[in-house]
Amino acid sequence: MILELLKNDRGGRNLLSVLAIVAILVPVCNLLIPADNPLHISTYSVTLMGKYLTYALLAVAVDLVWGYLGILSLGHGAFFALGGYAMGMYLMRQIGDRGVYGNPELPDFMVFLNWQELPWFWQGFDQFWFAALMVLLIPGVVAFGFGWFAFRSRVTGVYLSIITQALTYAFMLAFYRNEMGFGGNNGLTDFKDLLGFSLQSDTMRVALFVASALALAVGYLACRAITTSRLGRVAVAIRDAEARARFIGYRVEEVKLWIFAFSALLAGVAGALYVPQVGIINPNEFSPLASIEMVIWVAVGGRATLYGAVVGAVLVNYAKTVFTGVMPEAWLFALGGLFVLVTLFLPQGIVGLLKRKEASA
Amino acid sequence: MTKRLTTLLCLCLLLAAPIASADPADLTTAFSLLGERSFTKKAEAIPLIANSGHPRARQLLSALLEGQLKQRKTDGRLVWVEQQGDTEVLLDPLTGAPLAEAEGGQFTRLTINNQMRVQLRNAIADMSLADADPAVRLAAVREMTGELDDERAAALERQLADESSSAVKAAIETALALRQLQSADDATRLAAIQQLGSSLEPQAQLRLTTLVESEESSPAVKRAAQESLRGIEQRKQLAALAETLFFGLSLGSVLVLAAIGLAITFGVMGVINMAHGELMMLGAYTTYVVQQLLPNQIGLSLALSIPAAFVVAGLVGVAIERGVIRFLYGRPLETLLATFGISLVLQQLVRTIFSPLNRTVATPEFMSGTLEINAALSLTLNRLYIFAFCLLVFAALVLVLKRTRLGLQVRAVSQNRAMARAMGVRSEWVDALTFGLGSGIAGVAGVALSQLTNVGPNLGQAYIIDSFMVVVFGGVGNLWGTLIAGLSLGVANKVLEPWAGAVLAKILVLVFIILFIQKRPRGLFPQKGRAVEA
Numbered sequence: 001m002i003l004e005l006l007k008n009d010r011g012g013r014n015l016l017s018v019l020a021i022v023a024i025l026v027p028v029c030n031l032l033i034p035a036d037n038p039l040h041i042s043t044y045s046v047t048l049m050g051k052y053l054t055y056a057l058l059a060v061a062v063d064l065v066w067g068y069l070g071i072l073s074l075g076h077g078a079f080f081a082l083g084g085y086a087m088g089m090y091l092m093r094q095i096g097d098r099g100v101y102g103n104p105e106l107p108d109f110m111v112f113l114n115w116q117e118l119p120w121f122w123q124g125f126d127q128f129w130f131a132a133l134m135v136l137l138i139p140g141v142v143a144f145g146f147g148w149f150a151f152r153s154r155v156t157g158v159y160l161s162i163i164t165q166a167l168t169y170a171f172m173l174a175f176y177r178n179e180m181g182f183g184g185n186n187g188l189t190d191f192k193d194l195l196g197f198s199l200q201s202d203t204m205r206v207a208l209f210v211a212s213a214l215a216l217a218v219g220y221l222a223c224r225a226i227t228t229s230r231l232g233r234v235a236v237a238i239r240d241a242e243a244r245a246r247f248i249g250y251r252v253e254e255v256k257l258w259i260f261a262f263s264a265l266l267a268g269v270a271g272a273l274y275v276p277q278v279g280i281i282n283p284n285e286f287s288p289l290a291s292i293e294m295v296i297w298v299a300v301g302g303r304a305t306l307y308g309a310v311v312g313a314v315l316v317n318y319a320k321t322v323f324t325g326v327m328p329e330a331w332l333f334a335l336g337g338l339f340v341l342v343t344l345f346l347p348q349g350i351v352g353l354l355k356r357k358e359a360s361a
Numbered sequence: 362m363t364k365r366l367t368t369l370l371c372l373c374l375l376l377a378a379p380i381a382s383a384d385p386a387d388l389t390t391a392f393s394l395l396g397e398r399s400f401t402k403k404a405e406a407i408p409l410i411a412n413s414g415h416p417r418a419r420q421l422l423s424a425l426l427e428g429q430l431k432q433r434k435t436d437g438r439l440v441w442v443e444q445q446g447d448t449e450v451l452l453d454p455l456t457g458a459p460l461a462e463a464e465g466g467q468f469t470r471l472t473i474n475n476q477m478r479v480q481l482r483n484a485i486a487d488m489s490l491a492d493a494d495p496a497v498r499l500a501a502v503r504e505m506t507g508e509l510d511d512e513r514a515a516a517l518e519r520q521l522a523d524e525s526s527s528a529v530k531a532a533i534e535t536a537l538a539l540r541q542l543q544s545a546d547d548a549t550r551l552a553a554i555q556q557l558g559s560s561l562e563p564q565a566q567l568r569l570t571t572l573v574e575s576e577e578s579s580p581a582v583k584r585a586a587q588e589s590l591r592g593i594e595q596r597k598q599l600a601a602l603a604e605t606l607f608f609g610l611s612l613g614s615v616l617v618l619a620a621i622g623l624a625i626t627f628g629v630m631g632v633i634n635m636a637h638g639e640l641m642m643l644g645a646y647t648t649y650v651v652q653q654l655l656p657n658q659i660g661l662s663l664a665l666s667i668p669a670a671f672v673v674a675g676l677v678g679v680a681i682e683r684g685v686i687r688f689l690y691g692r693p694l695e696t697l698l699a700t701f702g703i704s705l706v707l708q709q710l711v712r713t714i715f716s717p718l719n720r721t722v723a724t725p726e727f728m729s730g731t732l733e734i735n736a737a738l739s740l741t742l743n744r745l746y747i748f749a750f751c752l753l754v755f756a757a758l759v760l761v762l763k764r765t766r767l768g769l770q771v772r773a774v775s776q777n778r779a780m781a782r783a784m785g786v787r788s789e790w791v792d793a794l795t796f797g798l799g800s801g802i803a804g805v806a807g808v809a810l811s812q813l814t815n816v817g818p819n820l821g822q823a824y825i826i827d828s829f830m831v832v833v834f835g836g837v838g839n840l841w842g843t844l845i846a847g848l849s850l851g852v853a854n855k856v857l858e859p860w861a862g863a864v865l866a867k868i869l870v871l872v873f874i875i876l877f878i879q880k881r882p883r884g885l886f887p888q889k890g891r892a893v894e895a
Contacts, residue, residue, distance in 0.1 A: 072694045153879040158633050158693045162829050163875050169826050170871045173864050288826065292701055299698060332709035339702020343695040344688055 005224050011307035011351065012224060016217055022049075023213040027206045043202050047277050048321065050209035052314045054274040057216045059297045059313035060306055061266035064223045066295065067304030068232060069259055070239035075164030076267050077291035078171045079139035081281065083268025085175075086138055088188035088281040089122060090131030091199075095192050108190070109183045119181045128195055135272040136265050143264030144257065151253040151260075156242065165288050172286035187282025194276050205277070212273045216310070219266050223306050226259065235259055296335070299342050302349025311350060387413050388455065392439050395425075396432060400474045407477065411484040417457055419488045426481045430454065431468035442468065487516060495526035499733075502529060506536040506564055514540055528733060535560040539568055551585050558589030561600065561738075566593050600738040605855050611744040613851020614751035615813065617844055618806035619824045620831035621758055624843040625799030626678075627832055629762075629775045630792065632686055633697040636704035637828065638821025640800045643677060644670035644807020645816040646711060649720050660725035663808070670804035677707075678800020682793050704821070712818045719815035728812065747809045754805060755844055761798070762840070771795045775838070830874050836884030846885055850874075 006013050026049065029041040058080050065071045097104040101111040105118060124130040146167060150160060178184035197204050226232050234255050237245040246252045275281045284290065293316075301312020316338070323331040346353060391409035394402050407425075410418050424430050424441055431442050440460060441452040451460040473481070489501030498520075505513055517533050524530045534556060541553035554572070557565040572586040619641060626634045634640075648666040655662040681703055689696045728746050733739040762768035770791045773781040782788050810820065827850075835846030850870060857866035881887070 072697070149876065149879045153882060155878060155882050158697065159833065159878065159882060161694065161697060162826075162833065163878060166826055166830060166871050166875055170868045170875075173868050173871075177862075177864055289822075292698075295698060296702075329709065329713055332705045332712075336702040336705030336707075336709065339705065340685055340699045343699040343702075344685065347695070 002221060005221060005228060009224065009307075011305060012220065015220065015307040015310055019213050019217055023210050026209060030206055031202060043205050046202075046205050046209050050205070050212045050277045051274060052317050053209070053212035053216050054270045054277070055294075055297065055317050056310040056313040057212070057219045057270040057273070058267050058294055059301070059309035060216070060219055060223055061263040061270065062294050063298045063301075063303065063306055063309035064226070064263045064266070065260055066298060067306070067309075068227050068239060069235045069256060070242075071256065071260065072158075072161045072295065073164045073260075073263075074161050074288060074291050074295065075166075075168040076264070076294055077288075078168035078286055079143060079264035079267035080271040080274070080294075081171070081175075081283075081285035082139045082142060083135045083271030084275040084281040084285060085182060085188065085271075086125075086131055086134040086268070087272035087275045088191075089125040089134075089182075090128060091191040091194065091276060092188050093122075093126040094194065095190065098192055099190070107183070107188070109178075109186065110181070113178060115181075122181065132272075135268050139268030139271075140261050140265040144261040147257045147260045151256045165291065168286050168291050169288050172283050172288075175283035175286060183282070185283060187280060187284075188275075189280040189282075191276065191279055199276055199279070208273065208277050212277070215269055215273055219269070220306060220310070222262075223266070226262070227306070231255060231259070293335070296339055296342070298349075300338060300346075300349055302351030305349075305351050308349050308351035315350070388415060392454075395430070395439065395471055400477060403471075403473065404477050404480060407480050407484055411488060415455070417455070419485060419492075420457070421454060422481055422485050422488070424454070425471060425473065426478065426485070428470050428473075430471045432471055434467040434469060439471075440468065483513065486513070490516065490520055495529055496733075498524075498526065498529045499532055502532040502536055503562075506532070506539060506562065509536060509540045531560065532562065535562045535565050539564060542568060542572070547579060547582065550582055554582065554585045554589050558592040559596075561593065561596060566590065569593070603738055604740075605859070606852060607740055607744070609852030609855035610848060611748055611851070612854055613848035614748040615806075615810065616824075616827055616831050616851050617847030618747075618751045618754060618809050619803070620828040620835075620843050620847050621755060621840065622799045622801075622803035622806060623828045623832050624835075624838075624840055625758070625802065626796055627829070628838040628840070628843070629771060630795055630799075631693070631775070631837075632690075632796065633693055633700065634681075634686075634796075634799075635697055635701040635825065636681065636707060637800075637803055638823070638825035639704045639707040640674045640678060640803035640821070641807040641810060641824060642711065642816075642818065642821040643674050643707065644804030645722070645811040645820055646715065646720075646807075647673045647804065648808045648811040649715075649722050649816050652722055659723050660727065663725055663812075666808045666811075667805055670808045671801040672804075674804025674807065675797040675801030678803075679793050679797040681800070682796035686796065687789070687792065704825075708818045708821075715818075717818055719817035722811040722816055724812055743812050747812065750809055754802065755840070758802065759840055767791075767794060767798075771798075830871070832884075833878060834874050834884055836886035839884070839886045842884060842886035 006016070026041055026046055029039055030043060030046050033040045035042075058076065061079075062073060062076050065073055065076075092107045095107065099108040099111075101108055103111045106115060110118070125134070146164075150163065155163065174180055175182050175187075176185050182188065191199055193199060194204065194208075197207075199205075227235070234245065234250050237250070238252050238255060242252060271281075271285075294313075297313040297316045298309045299312070300316055301310065302308030316335075319334065320331060323334055342349065348355070387409050391406040391413070394406035394409070397403060407422065410421055415421070421430070421441075429442055429444075431440055432438070433440065439454050441454045441457070443450045443452055452458065453460055486501050486505055489497050489504075492498055492501070502517070505517070509517070514537060517537055521530060521533045521537070524533065538553040538556035538560070541549050542557075544550055544553070554569065557569055569586045569590050573583055573590065619638075622640070623634065623637050626632050626637065644666075647670040648663065651666045651669055652659065652662045655665070681700070685699050685703065686696060689699060724743055728743045730742050731739040732742055732745060762771060770781070770786045771794075773784070773786055774788045774791045774795075778788055781791075807820070810816075810824075814820070831847045831850060832843055834850065835842030835844070853873075854866050854870050857869055861869060878884075
């Protein structure tokens with residue numbers, strides 16, 4: 001079945017092959033090759049690459065709604081961060097009494113705020129299965145609720161973009177409040193264990209990296225399955241002519257709603273994998289700027305290709321790492337310039353450029 | 362002027378002091394009297410100075426009260442020693458001009474006794490009561506309130522008859538009523554209690570509360586006091602409501618200022634300009650730069666900043682339109698992304714040029730301070746000015762769009778581009794100018810913002826989502842809608858704030874708008890007609 005999905009998808013085949021090679025090579029280079037060997041990959045790099053892969057998964061989620069459904073979501077950061085917070089809450093509970101205050105029940109920031117007992121919405125997050133379920137459910141349900149309101153009243157185009165931005169902005173303001181019970185502007189951090197294994201160990205880092213690669217592969221295939229299915233073709237029809245699709249008799253709202261919620265769920269998974277690797281989640285992830293950066297990854301890579309989103313996410317974030325290391329002031333210039341140049345000269349992104357070259361050759 | 366003279370005359374009478382004209386000879390006598398050792402002699406100087414009519418007489422008396430008047434040991438000359446920071450400055454007591462260092466030497470302080478202190482305080486209070494500035498009179502009345510003797514009560518009653526300022530009048534009435542509360546006659550007390558019911562002075566409420574709680578007061582007095590207290594409470598609530606309303610309107614006016622530029626670029630042209638906030642930031646930085654160029658004339662520099670900010674932001678806007686946006690007409694999502702990129706570049710540019718730290722822009726004197734309506738309600742002047750400024754900018758914009766040739770062309774192009782071109786309108790040129798106009802207004806909004814907050818690279822970001830909300834809530838393409846939406850959102854925010862907290866209030870308003878857009882996707886005042894779908 002997987003083969004069938006990839007039959008007409010050369011980009012996807014390439015992407016998955018590269019992903020498979022990387023997922024095998026990187027653990028070998030990190031764990032088996034000694035540190036003084038030039039082929040050794042440091043744990044730092046492994047974590048960095050793992051982070052890129054979670055971003056890539058997020059970009060695929062954005063591309064699914066923007067490229068195939070025509071919804072420019074400026075609020076996918078909210079779903080990403082919600083998934084991240086769900087995972088962060090589990091990791092906070094895993095700290096147990098090893099926190100600064102040594103309280104076995106309450107996370108440090110709650111002790112600091114003089115809270116006496118765990119709020120109701122923190123109950124259950126000491127179980128991994130519950131946290132994992134919430135990683136999927138919370139972003140999915142929020143997106144479903146939001147979409148239910150937005151799509152039924154036929155808010156489209158730019159208006160929809162702006163209210164998705166307002167959504168993530170509202171989340172950001174809310175999570176900055178200490179009273180919310182999510183650590184205020186410090187967020188959740190100082191994680192120790194995941195499933196009983198130390199987060200600092202090399203094996204754990206590699207395991208998270210492989211998990212991210214796997215999640216990206218599965219997420220890609222799922223999106224590919226959706227876009228090649230009947231549902232996906234209806235989605236493209238809605239993207240190109242919404243009113244026409246509606247008059248023909250398709251339930252436009254339902255199609256949008258399910259795909260949007262699925263995309264949010266993918267973003268949540270990406271967030272959940274991101275948090276243990278970077279070791280912190282704070283309300284900054286909700287900022288409108290973060291959400292809009294995701295859109296530019298997709299735009300750089302190429303819309304409506306899925307694998308283009310992966311390419312864009314990895315390239316832009318690699319550039320960000322390099323720029324912020326070498327000359328931090330230049331990064332915003334570069335990012336801003338990228339927005340302008342890509343929209344003006346590369347409407348199909350890098351992938352589109354390559355395709356055009358191929359066609360002319 | 363005649364009023365001032367009569368009050369002065371009253372003053373002379375009530376002091377029962379030797380009647381004197383504004384004669385410098387008197388002051389000389391007074392100064393030599395002050396130099397005497399005997400307190401009775403010194404005390405004689407006080408009415409002399411008070412009645413001298415010298416413009417600095419009041420300051421002289423307070424200087425004496427505070428021990429700032431000193432005598433040189435060698436020749437007995439009087440000087441005014443003012444503490445300025447850590448150094449003492451010698452001033453001439455008559456002119457207030459600084460004296461040369463050479464005139465320094467050993468000084469002794471002019472000592473005064475308690476009797477003189479009382480006399481001095483009374484004389485200063487009486488002189489303040491006769492001052493031309495209502496604020497000085499009000500302060501004097503408040504100073505006296507609660508400690509009136511018969512003489513000053515009579516003075517206040519006389520002042521009441523002539524008083525022109527209603528705030529001072531109310532304060533005097535309160536002071537007199539508070540005095541009548543001590544009377545033995547219940548009828549007088551009841552009348553006083555009723556009078557106090559209309560006062561907002563904190564002292565009135567305090568005394569009434571003690572009356573209610575006191576064992577000695579008769580039941581009738583207690584009842585009346587309770588009644589009056591209720592009245593005060595109600596009026597206080599009313600004042601609090603008015604204050605909330607004012608703060609709401611003030612916030613609303615800022616929102617409107619931020620949003621009307623957007624109402625042009627987004628509402629009329631349909632261009633999503635995410636760099637709008639950064640254009641406001643440029644306006645605020647222009648204010649800062651102009652003020653750096655004219656450091657000694659804050660008022661003038663602020664006035665100059667308004668056109669300067671309009672030009673700077675407008676030119677940047679035209680550059681953005683010509684350089685980027687014109688290639689992206691009809692592709693709103695791409696426009697959004699490109700202008701967002703521009704906003705990042707502008708932010709970083711400002712960070713590189715001016716440093717990432719916030720800059721403060723000074724507020725001119727006429728804009729600082731408060732306007733006191735009554736004891737419970739005072740409005741900050743800068744917010745009042747910004748509210749007026751917002752209405753002014755709005756009116757100007759409406760005039761430009763409705764009455765000028767440019768406005769006509771802008772409306773024509775936005776309604777039907779092809780037809781407008783056929784009629785000979787240079788649509789590209791109009792596009793650039795319209796965008797420049799919207800951007801320029803964003804710059805002007807930045808000037809207003811610089812008076813309220815610190816100027817920093819993130820200034821614009823804070824407003825961009827809010828301003829989009831205002832435009833969408835008010836109805837795209839409708840300037841009046843923007844005005845009403847901005848003001849009502851500001852008021853809603855401030856009304857919610859006391860019981861929900863600032864952040865939650867903001868979130869509630871955001872959620873409300875999101876829900877509202879679901880219900881009415883085209884805002885409060887939707888555009889009608891065929892132009893809508895185009």
